[in-house]
Amino acid sequence: MIGLREGDSGERVKFLQELLVAAGFPVGTSGIDGFYGPSTSRAVLACRRSEGSNATSGTSITGAAGKQILSSFIKSVMR
Template sequence: MIGLKQGDSGEKVAYLQELLIAAGHLDKNPGADGEYGTETTEAVRKARAAQGSTKPGTPITGTAGGQVMKEFVEKVAGVK
């Protein structure tokens, strides 16, 4: 999932969407369609904000960066 962003598509995006749905940040309808559009971007922003993934003065973006999303996946999956 490292470096996924709006405009990307495919299996990795669908997996990210499934995680976001499971965490309650993305609506189940239309679900994990594998297209990283505006809804997925907003869901990533919500997920990042919910986990406090920002440094003071740094904006929360809708990009699914490596370390941030690794921590998110671990949190959703309940593993560390």
């Protein structure tokens, strides 16, 4: 998922969206559609912020973003 950015599409984006939804961050009314649009960006940012990030955008997945998303997902599974 690292390297993804808004505008991308495909299976890797679906995987990202599945992680976000499972962690409690909806990806918009289209759901898990494999398109990294504004709704997915908002979910990425909300997820990162919930993990203590000072990020101001969710338009791309860096190493730090990937770690924060996975951490949030793991916490949701462990509840």
